[in-house]
Structures are given as C-alpha cells and as structure tokens.
Amino acid sequence: MYNLLISMLIGTAVAASLTLFAEVDYWIAVIAGVIAFTIPFFLITRFIMKKIGELMNIAQRDIQAGRSEKAIKTLESGFKYAKWQFYIKSQVNAQIGMILYIKQDFAKAFDYLQKGFVRHWVAMGMLAVCYMKKQKTSKMIETFEKAVGGTKKEPFLWNLYAFCLEKVGEREKAVSIMEKGLKKVGGNETLQANLEALKEGRRMRMMDYGDIWYQFHLEKPGALIKQQTKAIQGRRKIVRR
Known part of the structure; x- marks a missing residue:
C-alpha cells in the first residue's frame, strides 16, 4: 500500500540521516524514525478516509433519491484509493454488494459481497443469506461465524x-x-x-x-x-x- 510504503521510506530516511550525518545516538534516531513514520501515515490515512467518506455520503444521497446505478458508479470511483490504504477495496465492495442485494440483483451482489469487508456485518449477513439460497449451509455458517466474531x-x-x-x-x-x-x-x-x-x-x-x-x-x-x-x-x- 502506497501509504505504508511512503511512511516507511520517510521514517527510514529520517532515522538513517540522524545516525549517519548527525551522529545521533542509535535509539534516539529510531524513535525519531518512528515519529517520522507515524505522522505522514496518519495524515495520509485521514485524507484518504475523508475522500471515501465523501463518496459514501454522495452515494447515500443517490440511494435515497432512487438513483442506485449512479450510487454504484460513485462508489466504484473509490477503487482508485485502494492502493493507498488497507481495506478500502473491501469496504467499497461491501457497499456496492449491499446496494445490489437490496435491489434483488443477487447474482451481481454475491460477486461483490464475497470481496467485502469482514467487519461490515450487514454485508456479511447478506453474503451468508446468499450462501443459504445456494444451499451451501457450511459456507453460510462459516460466514455468519466471521460476522458475529467481528460484531x-x-x-x-x-x-x-x-x-x-x-x-x-x-x-x-x-x-x-x-x-x-x-x-x-x-x-x-x-x-x-x-x-x-x-x-x-x-x-x-x-x-x-x-x-x-x-x-x-x-x-x-x-x-x-x-x-x-x-x-x-x-x-x-x-x-x-
């Protein structure tokens, strides 16, 4: 993930620079490197999650107005942030899967729900129901167990x-x-x-x-x-x- 990679590079660069050029004690350099890693990681995470939150809000308004297809397209635009932050792709998949399931487009919904976020309990519940309808009881139970395990x-x-x-x-x-x-x-x-x-x-x-x-x-x-x-x-x- 880009966020993790960028933050690690910054943290490593700061620690190495302090050790090699400023001749700072090793442990102080490590602590400084950790801080240098944490700050950009937090800021980038906050920025990405804000963007995703904005997309979710727009999609929610579209759903309320009966524009489900537009809501799905809005959410799909969030996939561009998947390489930047962990779990973005699975969260977006969960949201799209939910919309399709509610529309009773169960076949398409199933494809998205399978790739959904395990802690999104509504999406996981819908996935479990899909398995039940497919007469895959063991998969249904497995999915429900994951859902109640997280919620x-x-x-x-x-x-x-x-x-x-x-x-x-x-x-x-x-x-x-x-x-x-x-x-x-x-x-x-x-x-x-x-x-x-x-x-x-x-x-x-x-x-x-x-x-x-x-x-x-x-x-x-x-x-x-x-x-x-x-x-x-x-x-x-x-x-x-």
Whole structure:
C-alpha cells in the first residue's frame, strides 16, 4: 500500500540521516524514525478516509433519491484509493454488494459481497443469506461465524443467524446460537423472545426490526400483514362462538 510504503521510506530516511550525518545516538534516531513514520501515515490515512467518506455520503444521497446505478458508479470511483490504504477495496465492495442485494440483483451482489469487508456485518449477513439460497449451509455458517466474531454486540445479527439456521433445518443449533448471542449482547428482549419461540417450535418474529430486516428479502411485509389478518380473523371467529 502506497501509504505504508511512503511512511516507511520517510521514517527510514529520517532515522538513517540522524545516525549517519548527525551522529545521533542509535535509539534516539529510531524513535525519531518512528515519529517520522507515524505522522505522514496518519495524515495520509485521514485524507484518504475523508475522500471515501465523501463518496459514501454522495452515494447515500443517490440511494435515497432512487438513483442506485449512479450510487454504484460513485462508489466504484473509490477503487482508485485502494492502493493507498488497507481495506478500502473491501469496504467499497461491501457497499456496492449491499446496494445490489437490496435491489434483488443477487447474482451481481454475491460477486461483490464475497470481496467485502469482514467487519461490515450487514454485508456479511447478506453474503451468508446468499450462501443459504445456494444451499451451501457450511459456507453460510462459516460466514455468519466471521460476522458475529467481528460484531459480537449486534442483536439483529444473532437473530438473523438463528433465523437462517432454523430455515435450513438446524433448529437446535439455532437455539444454541441465540443463547450464545444473549450472553455476548448482555440481554435483549427480542433475542430472548425469539429464543423462546425457537424452543417452543414457533416462528421467530423478525418484523420488529423493520427496514433492516426487510432489506434481506427473507420475508415480505405484505405476506406478514396477511398472516396477521388471518390470525385476527381467526380470533374473532373463536370469540363469536
């Protein structure tokens, strides 16, 4: 990465110059070299991340205005910074993959999500769901494990993990994951309620998470409304009797 290389060259040059030409003590020269490395590395990192942040903000506005294709092109322009800073490419891939996934262009989304940033838990969750839809359960579990390993305190992620496990017929493992999630999160009403639902053989209630849940396209708002309507109608019939 250019940032690391440039900073190392500056740090090395400063340390060598102080040792060879100024006859400064070796350890003082090393400390000066470390400082000379740190300052440009920090400044370049800050500059690059500011540029990426600006692109993300522009893309977000385009998404909100319904211009997803323009948002993707904006994000793609961020690839030019990939050689300057670690993880830039994977972060941009994660963002583009998310946009394509939300658009339900799952094939294209999968290609980007595979190259996404492992600590971007939403993108990792979407990648895991893609593996589930491809009937690659082991890869789904592997991806979820990476996601919860990097983001232990996010309740929704544990719920999503368990939901997908239950969907592929791994109810007992889903219960185990929810129990583990409760310990990591430190207590959560929705986690607890869904854990009890799994133990009792009932359906997990994910709609409480709203938009963040629906963007995974595992349930449709309309279908849930129909289910609720039928349930209400059923209760009314029981009352009438």
